[in-house]
Amino acid sequence: MTLGLHLGVLALLGGLQLVLPPFHHGMLARIMVLAAYAAGYNLLLGYAGLMSLGHAMFFAAGMYGTGLTIHYLGVGVITGFLLGVVAGLAVAAAVGLITLRTAGPAFLIVTMMLAQAFYLATLYFNEITGGDQGFILSGLHLDLAGRRLPLADPAVKYNVALVVFAACLLLNFWIVRSPAGRILLALRENEERTRLLGYNTPRYRLFAVTVSGLVAAVAGSAYTLLFSYVGSTFAGILYSIYPLLWALLGGAGTILGPLVGTLVMTYLVDVASSLTTGYLIVVGATLVVTILWVPAGIVGGIRARWAPWLP
Amino acid sequence: MSLEAHLFLALLEGTVGALVLALTALGLSLVFGVMRIVNVAHGAFFMLGAIVTWYVSTLLGSFLLALVVAPLVVGAVAVVADRLVLRPIGYEPESTIVATIGLLYILEQAVLMIYGPYARPVTAPIYFRVDFPSFGYSGYKLIVGGVAAILLVATWIALARTKLGLYMRATQQDREIAQAFAVPVGRVYTTAFGAGAGLAAVAGALIVPVQQAHYLMGLDALLLSFVVVILGGLGSLRGTLVAAFVVGLSDGAVSVLFSPTLAKIVATLLVALVLAVRGRGLFGEEIA
Numbered sequence: 103m104t105l106g107l108h109l110g111v112l113a114l115l116g117g118l119q120l121v122l123p124p125f126h127h128g129m130l131a132r133i134m135v136l137a138a139y140a141a142g143y144n145l146l147l148g149y150a151g152l153m154s155l156g157h158a159m160f161f162a163a164g165m166y167g168t169g170l171t172i173h174y175l176g177v178g179v180i181t182g183f184l185l186g187v188v189a190g191l192a193v194a195a196a197v198g199l200i201t202l203r204t205a206g207p208a209f210l211i212v213t214m215m216l217a218q219a220f221y222l223a224t225l226y227f228n229e230i231t232g233g234d235q236g237f238i239l240s241g242l243h244l245d246l247a248g249r250r251l252p253l254a255d256p257a258v259k260y261n262v263a264l265v266v267f268a269a270c271l272l273l274n275f276w277i278v279r280s281p282a283g284r285i286l287l288a289l290r291e292n293e294e295r296t297r298l299l300g301y302n303t304p305r306y307r308l309f310a311v312t313v314s315g316l317v318a319a320v321a322g323s324a325y326t327l328l329f330s331y332v333g334s335t336f337a338g339i340l341y342s343i344y345p346l347l348w349a350l351l352g353g354a355g356t357i358l359g360p361l362v363g364t365l366v367m368t369y370l371v372d373v374a375s376s377l378t379t380g381y382l383i384v385v386g387a388t389l390v391v392t393i394l395w396v397p398a399g400i401v402g403g404i405r406a407r408w409a410p411w412l413p
Numbered sequence: 414m415s416l417e418a419h420l421f422l423a424l425l426e427g428t429v430g431a432l433v434l435a436l437t438a439l440g441l442s443l444v445f446g447v448m449r450i451v452n453v454a455h456g457a458f459f460m461l462g463a464i465v466t467w468y469v470s471t472l473l474g475s476f477l478l479a480l481v482v483a484p485l486v487v488g489a490v491a492v493v494a495d496r497l498v499l500r501p502i503g504y505e506p507e508s509t510i511v512a513t514i515g516l517l518y519i520l521e522q523a524v525l526m527i528y529g530p531y532a533r534p535v536t537a538p539i540y541f542r543v544d545f546p547s548f549g550y551s552g553y554k555l556i557v558g559g560v561a562a563i564l565l566v567a568t569w570i571a572l573a574r575t576k577l578g579l580y581m582r583a584t585q586q587d588r589e590i591a592q593a594f595a596v597p598v599g600r601v602y603t604t605a606f607g608a609g610a611g612l613a614a615v616a617g618a619l620i621v622p623v624q625q626a627h628y629l630m631g632l633d634a635l636l637l638s639f640v641v642v643i644l645g646g647l648g649s650l651r652g653t654l655v656a657a658f659v660v661g662l663s664d665g666a667v668s669v670l671f672s673p674t675l676a677k678i679v680a681t682l683l684v685a686l687v688l689a690v691r692g693r694g695l696f697g698e699e700i701a
Contacts, residue, residue: 153507200689207451207506208688211639215685218636222678339632343514350511380526386518390498393511 104413108275111358112268119260131260133361133368134267135325136344140352140360141270142317143345148355149278150310151290152205155342156197156213159220160315162337164190164322166224166231169332172239174230179244179253183323190319191312193220198311202304205293217342224334236333239326259328266324267361270317274357277313278413286310290355318345340382347385351392353399357413362400418547423669424662429554431661432561433616435654437634438641439568440612442653445642446585447605450499450509454516455613456635461487462614463626464524467535476538476622483618484611490520491610495603504602517631524628537622557619564615565654572650581605613638636677637664640684 115134119127139161146152167189172182201212224231242253244262251258277283285306288296297303326332335341344367345360352363367388374381392399398406405412441455462483469479494516502508541552572578583591584601592598613634624630641660645652660680667676 153510155510200685202689204689207510210507210510211451211643212685212688215636215639215681215688219678219681219685222674222681226672226674226678343518346511346514378526379530380522380524382518383522383526386515386520386522389511389515390519393508393515394498394501397508 104411105275108271108357111361112264112271115264115267116261119257119264124256127256127260129368129372131256131263131328133364134263135321135328136348136368137361137364138267138270138324139318139321140345140348140364141267141274141357142314142321144349144352144354144356144360145274145277145286145317146310146314147346147349148353148359149283149290150286150307150314152307152310153210153346154213154311154314155210155339155346156215156217156220157315157318157345158337158339158341159197159217160190160194160318161322161325161341162220162224162334163193163315164319164324165326165332165336167319168323169237169239169326170230172242173237173332179242179327183327186323186326187316187319190322191316194312194315194319195308197315198308201311202307214339214342217337218339221334221337221339224337231334232332234334236331236335239330239332242327242330253327254330262324263328266320270320271357271361273317275413278357282306282309340385343385347389347392349399351388351396351399353402353405356399356401356405359399359401366400415547418545419669420666421545422548422550423666425550426669427662427665428658429558429561430665431658432558432565433620434637434641434661435565435657436561436619437613437616438638438645438653438657439565439650440609440616441638442642442645442650443568443581443605443612444609446650447581448504448602450504450506451513452606452609453510453513453635454494454520455513455609455638456631456633457517457520458487458491458610458613458631459617459634460524460626460628460631461490461520462617463621463624463630464528464628465614466618466621467528467533467626470535470621476535479535480615480618484614487614488607488611492603492607495606499606500599500602521628521631528626528628530628532625532627534625535621551623553622557623560619561616564612568612569650577601577604633677636681640680643684643688 115130118130122130143154143157146154164186168182168186171177171185172179177185197213197216200216201209204212225233244251244253244258253259253262285296285301288301289303289306289310293303322336348363348367349360350363351367352359352361370384370388371381374384396403401412437455437459440458441452444450444452444455465483465486466476466479469482470476498512498516499509502512537553539553539556542549543552543555572581580591580596580601583594583596584598588598617634637660641656642653644660645654645656664676664680667679
């Protein structure tokens with residue numbers, strides 16, 4: 103039944119493209135890619151109980167890995183995507199190893215510092231990365247079964263975003279139900295006791311950070327391909343705070359939470375940006391309101407009250 | 414300029430920078446030591462101090478008045494935030510971090526809406542040049558360093574010699590035992606949060622004539638304070654001072670001789686590695 107619910111949500115997202123007006127069609131494509139990013143973040147926060155403030159470096163590693171290789175080496179879309187994912191995997195594994203012995207606030211500060219160093223490096227090497235300005239990729243095509251699909255086409259964009267999101271959601275679903283996912287939950291609840299029970303806790307932590315970073319990199323790489331842009335904004339601290347906000351608002355430790363959180367926040371930010379220059383104030387206000395009054399998030403609250411079976 | 418003059422300039426810039434940085438970081442360290450929380454909004458308090466200084470000295474025409482008003486206003490904002498947000502969530506470490514990130518964006522964006530996206534200077538209240546053999550140096554910067562040093566000593570004395578300082582140190586050592594000995598822990602928390610914000614605000618106010626007031630100026634202050642407080646050990650005031658000098662001087666040196674961005678990359682990587690290897694800093698106690 104639970105798998106059915108999640109497949110139903112994916113089917114609903116697939117069906118929506120037939121009825122949505124162009125603006126919301128484009129918004130939803132973007133939201134699905136960002137929700138995949140939030141889902142990757144949620145694997146670490148919601149299941150392993152580690153709060154990171156540096157996920158932008160994984161997202162950006164995917165983005166630069168894909169964007170730089172396509173821009174400078176002229177590789178194809180699929181190769182570029184894979185190289186971005188590999189870059190993200192390498193950065194995530196390295197960060198996982200460095201942070202192995204830190205917990206709680208120390209983990210958060212170390213990830214923030216590393217991400218800041220990464221961000222500053224994208225500015226420092228601006229002759230290659232384009233720094234703040236970034237660079238645009240043009241004419242990206244996906245060659246699929248003998249057909250040439252331009253990624254700039256809204257329908258192609260939407261469906262690629264859907265496939266990426268679906269893959270991340272199902273991976274999330276599968277990990278959470280697997281024995282390894284159970285051990286991640288045990289890590290969140292009580293790391294000391296998990297270790298006493300004979301589990302190799304550092305290995306599971308490394309696994310959690312790596313997979314979480316990998317999913318973030320997949321999202322970053324897909325974002326670059328679909329929206330044809332690479333820039334250091336996406337490595338900045340705001341893009342580390344966004345997934346935290348999306349996951350918390352939707353419900354940390356729920357599979358659908360990241361999608362719900364991203365959906366609500368993206369529309370909220372969009373509305374606010376048409377009203378005032380200081381539109382990011384909704385980011386701050388939502389963080390404070392969530393932590394004060396709905397610490398379990400939207401889906402977490404629904405689970406606590408009506409649907410205890412929600413994963 | 415000769416190499417020696419370059420080095421001397423780097424040393425001078427570094428020392429003044431280190432003193433202001435120590436003042437900012439001391440506020441962060443005080444809050445962590447007493448309340449056991451990481452305050453991500455600390456940079457926003459620094460920025461708010463600078464903005465209030467701009468308003469007061471532009472509208473009322475007195476920089477000295479601004480220097481007094483800024484920490485009071487910012488301290489009051491911090492006290493309100495403590496009562497409305499931090500106390501209700503019981504100072505739980507991770508919730509507090511999320512809440513202070515929220516506070517950071519609320520303050521920063523509110524300033525953007527009211528003050529605007531400008532970088533605006535305040536004229537230094539005193540202007541004179543100090544002539545060294547090969548270059549001239551702004552006298553105001555030397556005064557900034559001096560005032561920061563005086564405030565550091567004053568904070569130190571307040572912590573070591575007054576009853577409030579005793580309460581703070583007691584709360585830092587053991588909150589429950591302190592409460593059992595009738596230390597009003599709740600009020601000590603609020604005071605520490607307000608005082609920490611006030612220290613950041615004074616540092617922000619002192620720096621306006623040199624750096625201009627801008628709504629995004631808090632992030633660098635926050636990151637450098639983090640670097641200092643972690644290298645020095647969270648909650649250790651002596652460590653904070655030592656680390657501020659190490660970071661301030663090396664930052665000054667690398668910035669003058671190489672590039673400011675490179676200096677920041679080196680500092681952040683260094684601190685990440687120190688913290689990763691040792692959960693505690695060079696002095697001080699474990700964070701977790």
